Amino acid sequence: MSRGDGPAAARWRRLVTDRLAELERLSPAAGSVSGSFWDSRAGRYAAAVRRANTERDPFLRRLRRLTDASSTVIDVGAGTGRFALVLADEVDHVTAVEPSAAMLAILRRDAQELGAANVTALQATWDEARVEPADVAFSAFVLTLVPDAVSFLAKLDATARHHALLYLGAYSGDAVLDPLWRHFHGAPRAPGPSYLDAVAVLRELGIEHRIRIVEIPDHRRWATIDDAVESYRDALLLDDTAQVRAELAGLLASWLPGRRGAYRSPLRVMPAAIVEWRGGRLTGR
Ligand SMILES: C[S@@+](CC[C@H](N)C(=O)[O-])C[C@H]1O[C@@H](n2cnc3c(N)ncnc32)[C@H](O)[C@@H]1O
Numbered sequence: 015m016s017r018g019d020g021p022a023a024a025r026w027r028r029l030v031t032d033r034l035a036e037l038e039r040l041s042p043a044a045g046s047v048s049g050s051f052w053d054s055r056a057g058r059y060a061a062a063v064r065r066a067n068t069e070r071d072p073f074l075r076r077l078r079r080l081t082d083a084s085s086t087v088i089d090v091g092a093g094t095g096r097f098a099l100v101l102a103d104e105v106d107h108v109t110a111v112e113p114s115a116a117m118l119a120i121l122r123r124d125a126q127e128l129g130a131a132n133v134t135a136l137q138a139t140w141d142e143a144r145v146e147p148a149d150v151a152f153s154a155f156v157l158t159l160v161p162d163a164v165s166f167l168a169k170l171d172a173t174a175r176h177h178a179l180l181y182l183g184a185y186s187g188d189a190v191l192d193p194l195w196r197h198f199h200g201a202p203r204a205p206g207p208s209y210l211d212a213v214a215v216l217r218e219l220g221i222e223h224r225i226r227i228v229e230i231p232d233h234r235r236w237a238t239i240d241d242a243v244e245s246y247r248d249a250l251l252l253d254d255t256a257q258v259r260a261e262l263a264g265l266l267a268s269w270l271p272g273r274r275g276a277y278r279s280p281l282r283v284m285p286a287a288i289v290e291w292r293g294g295r296l297t298g299r
Pocket residue numbers: 047048049052063090091092093094095096097111112113114117138139140141153154155156159160
């Protein structure tokens with residue numbers, strides 16, 4: 015069996031492929047998750063991560079411990095740049111790899127506003143990206159969108175001179191949304207891979223790694239039920255019709271904690287996994 019042909023890699027590929035097929039079936043116009051899918055979400059995503067208070071994020075704290083003013087860094091699937099742009103102020107150089115044009119446009123605009131001249135923004139998937147190795151290579155909340163975990167991880171490993179890191183959810187958002195999902199879709203959602211599936215692929219590759227489970231405070235708030243409907247309609251992949259909106263508004267009004275003027279997420283924290291290893295494990299550096 016060659017590297018990457020193992021059962022964990024095959025399971026990963028199946029879970030992601032089935033999940034993406036379901037997304038495609040329910041939202042045929044949404045576009046590819048390695049590109050245009052995120053284009054229509056970029057503005058909302060930027061607003062959400064601004065509220066999330068990156069300064070207190072455990073992943074940023076870990077990245078800060080591994081870098082200094084002389085470090086070079088690569089952020090794979092950088093989104094609107096919540097980690098890349100904070101680090102730019104503290105390290106020598108940041109390369110932000112991001113396939114969505116709209117996400118990248120926000121990252122570039124914010125980099126310019128901050129005067130961050132040491133950020134290279136590259137529009138590409140990780141598979142396509144041509145980058146030089148960096149001291150630290152990391153990817154936050156991207157891997158579960160990529161069917162070929164082995165290539166993704168092998169490239170991250172080869173690109174990281176010192177440290178490679180992944181940030182992945184460590185709770186089941188699907189389980190939280192399951193009653194709402196089944197109410198509208200009549201069947202459970204196709205399960206995506208979890209951080210444990212990622213860890214199983216790393217084991218299969220023979221990459222020794224360290225895992226730390228951290229908690230991200232969930233600060234999601236909606237001033238009106240209509241704002242909450244917009245957010246959950248997207249998360250539940252529901253059509254934008256008056257009937258869906260009315261039905262969802264009724265359900266959310268009783269399901270979300272809080273009251274008129276201050277609805278909040280049912281979660282207090284969102285557990286996440288920081289998985290890290292010394293780069294160059296596969297190339298034997
Ligand atoms: C949930 S967002 C995370 C963004 C950012 N890392 C953060 O934590 O705020 C996922 C991002 O992954 C990007 N993405 C999807 N497939 C990718 C791929 N194959 N290579 C690199 N980035 C990808 C999307 O365009 C999107 O911006």
